[in-house]
Amino acid sequence: MIDTTFWDRIARKYAKSTIANIPAYEQTLDHVRRHLRATDTVLEVGCGTGSTALLLAPSVARYKGTDFSSEMIAIAREKLADTPLDGLTFDVSAATLDTTADQSQDVVLALNLYHLVPDIAAALNAAHRSLRPGGLLISKSPCLAGKWYLRPIIKIMQLVGKAPYLRYLSIKDYDAAIKAAGFDIVETALYSPKTPNRFVVARKR
Numbered sequence: 001m002i003d004t005t006f007w008d009r010i011a012r013k014y015a016k017s018t019i020a021n022i023p024a025y026e027q028t029l030d031h032v033r034r035h036l037r038a039t040d041t042v043l044e045v046g047c048g049t050g051s052t053a054l055l056l057a058p059s060v061a062r063y064k065g066t067d068f069s070s071e072m073i074a075i076a077r078e079k080l081a082d083t084p085l086d087g088l089t090f091d092v093s094a095a096t097l098d099t100t101a102d103q104s105q106d107v108v109l110a111l112n113l114y115h116l117v118p119d120i121a122a123a124l125n126a127a128h129r130s131l132r133p134g135g136l137l138i139s140k141s142p143c144l145a146g147k148w149y150l151r152p153i154i155k156i157m158q159l160v161g162k163a164p165y166l167r168y169l170s171i172k173d174y175d176a177a178i179k180a181a182g183f184d185i186v187e188t189a190l191y192s193p194k195t196p197n198r199f200v201v202a203r204k205r
């Protein structure tokens with residue numbers, strides 16, 4: 001279970017922040033779009049303030065963005081009110097997707113999420129349950145297992161409320177967790193190539 005206090009508190013500041021690596025972000029979006037069809041129903045888990053949802057939703061029939069932070073979702077709804085898009089909605093939901101119907105989605109999208117989830121197995125199992133047979137999980141997560149020097153810095157920041165829970169995944173363990181949840185990995189990438197930001201397209205078995 002994720003403590004939403006940190007994310008609710010920083011939501012407005014987060015919404016004003018700029019994307020650190022625009023080329024890598026655009027590469028990620030382009031790769032995602034290659035797997036989207038106009039008839040698809042898409043669920044984005046951990047959508048934050050909805051910026052990515054607003055860019056991808058025009059490519060599909062229905063798109064729901066969810067986040068465990070009610071403040072993040074409030075901002076996403078404000079953005080949607082300013083730029084209405086048919087078929088796009090935002091709702092508060094945990095990464096375990098307890099309110100999502102079984103086998104109701106063509107694509108589950110989780111960008112920069114699973115390294116922040118204490119129970120990654122439960123979150124991946126929820127994505128699997130939510131997908132129709134043959135549906136796609138498209139995810140991207142920093143795999144920071146080799147960044148040992150970050151651990152003491154992040155620990156201090158967590159103690160003073162300046163950083164959230166963080167899982168130090170390796171690429172090997174991340175891929176293994178996805179496979180263990182009932183997926184076959186069909187594509188991988190690193191965006192950007194010199195970073196451990198693992199992009200995975202996986203199909204539900």
